[in-house]
Amino acid sequence: MNFDDTPAEAAFRAEARAWLDANAPANAAELLRNSDLSDLVAESKVWQGKKAAAGYACLRWPTEYGGGGRAPIDEAIWRQEEGPLTKLGAVFGIGQGMCGPTVMHWASEEVRRERLPKLASGEEIWCQLFSEPSAGSDVAALRTRAEQAKDGSGDWIINGQKIWTSGAHYCDWGLLLARTDPTAPKHKGLTMFYVDMKSAGIEARPIRQANGQSEFNEVYFTDVRLPDSQRLGPVGSGWKVSVTTLMNERMAIGARIVTGFPEMVEFLRHFETVDGPALADRAVRSRLAAMAARDSGIRFTSLRAQSSISRGEEPGPENSVGKLAAGAFKQEMLMFALDLQGQAGALVDPAEAPGAGSIQAQLMTVPAMRIAGGTDEILRNIIAERVLGLPLEPRVDKDMPFNQIPVSGRGG
Template sequence: MDFNDSIEEAAFREECREWLTENAPRKERPDEVFGRGMSAAELMQAAREWQGRKAEAGFGAITWPEQFGGRGGSPIQEVIYRQEEGNFKVPVGAFNVSLGMVIPSLFVHADPEVSKQHVSDALHGKELWCQLLSEPGAGSDLGMIRTRAERCSDGRDGWIINGQKVWTTLAQFADCGMVLTRTDPDVPKFAGMTTFFIDMDAPGVEIRPIRQANGDAEFNEVFFNDVFIPDNQRVGEVGGGWKVTLTGLMNERLSIGGVMPPELWRTAIKQMQDCDLGYGQSYGQGDNRTALQDSAMRQQLSDLYLNAQGLWLLQCRGLTALGQGREPGAELSVAKIVAARTLQDFSYFAMDMKGTQGILTAEDLGDSWQLVEQLWMGAAGMRIAGGTDEIVKNNVGERVLGLPPEPRADKGMTFKQLLG
């Protein structure tokens, strides 16, 4: 395992750092968050503008082929850029699904004319794409989707879509979406699906934001009510929807390096130093004790530090594989489980230190509380997104440890038979 950049990687890191220094303000604190006081629409507009600037400079989609406007770079370069960008106060994350999962599926499987029409606009932030996969009855098992696409019976060359999707990230701001549908219920569940792309303002598309506990609405329900899609908006072959979906899911591997906020344990130390436990007067001492002086609190800090360091070591293994042109191993699946739990533990810890004030928001407690608030609201979702803890553990057990797979009662059955 290599902990250091190669000569080429170090040169690329310096290039990223120089460009970011010239184009964005550096964070004053590791826990500083972009967009304090901005509305969701304002944040989205800022993200579009920042994506456009990155694209012009060659950092918008580093791993994309050059013919699509990318840099033709390596996955390790993408990770290096994200590491450096994390030190600057800029909008991040809004285009992860659009550029990291959806558009790569588009230029691999769609007609070249479709790519020519949409890829450049997506790269420069002019178009935002969402991914319409999960449904109320098909989350971890996407093979159970029920959103139907049926051939038009009125002479039009196209399809009519009816159904519902849920947990669709940023659908309310998306210009286009890629939707996985059921086109043949008389074959096994993964063989009867087809993918289309759709204009999100098309007649019959209804978007309902899902209001989260923090007041934001990052996710949405999307309903399709007799939505017409011409056949030239089909992506891939009829019945080939699962292949298209897998292309997008495989690109998720590039999200490594962007899960843990930089130096989270140092943020915890600063909060412990600022937290007065009020024990001093009770024990007749001259001054009160901070959380950092409390042995039980220091034990929790140690646990946080060890988890963060363990995640860094797992990341180094993944980055070493990417840098050598190999696929990362199971370390990335394990890292997802540990990272989500660690972020939750950090937010619990920070809130416990505040006592009754721990239920207050950043509006009451100041900017330094914004990261805690975001992690408290969002870390639980990380344990669901991209596969629940249970699903990921099953994958690790079966595909890495070689344990016997769980029995599958649906093997060889058609989708219609599964519905009973």
């Protein structure tokens, strides 16, 4: 694996760097200090629109759908050069990384040309409506219902609840996975739709998180009416469509894995323990060296996946491995920094806490990193079954009609 740029890649890197230097927001440092994405929506749309106008939005997408029509490696180079400014694109991450590719694969050409350019340019933001309170990590166990209207219109009526939906309170559209046939086995009775989040009967309720932010939501559907034209794929093929979304989710997450190690080095460079500068302590330096090795392993694993894509190959297990390793590593790294602070680690006020409380804020957020996009347990199963070839986990309800699966409080 060679990480050196080819002449063409080096030229694109220089082009990207020059454009970013000339167009980065003047108040970028101030914007990036804001950790709540909900407060960055307006600025993010401006930045995305500017990139789109210059041809740097969704670089791998075809130009007819608002993309740059470039090679996958160009997108990786762009992300490297954009650096911290990628945070301004975070509100579009789910839409452009997961929803967009699903629409591109399953929607009609008319829908693609109508919806995708608005997503690429930042005019619209999308969310992913999969998880439910009763389903946990088993997406196929969802209970949100989609039933055809009895008036013969062919429309669908949606009732149910989703949870942990990132950005639902500011999103314009969402991918919705719902159950259309409760008599079929759980993976075969699902259908995928896309839905206008401003539709009558949809209510998004932000969830107050431990870090004080409200990035996630509960979303309620009460007699929401959808035209059949907003269905993606055949009726009953929702699981197959969702696999497209989930594959792109792993690719998107793997491509933007950020461990926070450079920020940790910067924190330790300025932090004073009771015994003096943190980096003057040999034990701290030894721990930092071990962190550097793990960070390099995670970064190069991600680059290996990007290198495979650039050669036109299907992505392997690298993204699942990288995400699993990165979540645990970041949590351990932050706990180490918090322990170094001693009693000051209990402070959360940025005006009083060391490092403006950045360690405390990240530590409250990082558990979500180990859940979103596949829990640690799910990723271990994927790696065990699909990479190591270990026996499949027993699934006794796989072929059982969904409405006959016993649940707590109903049928034993």
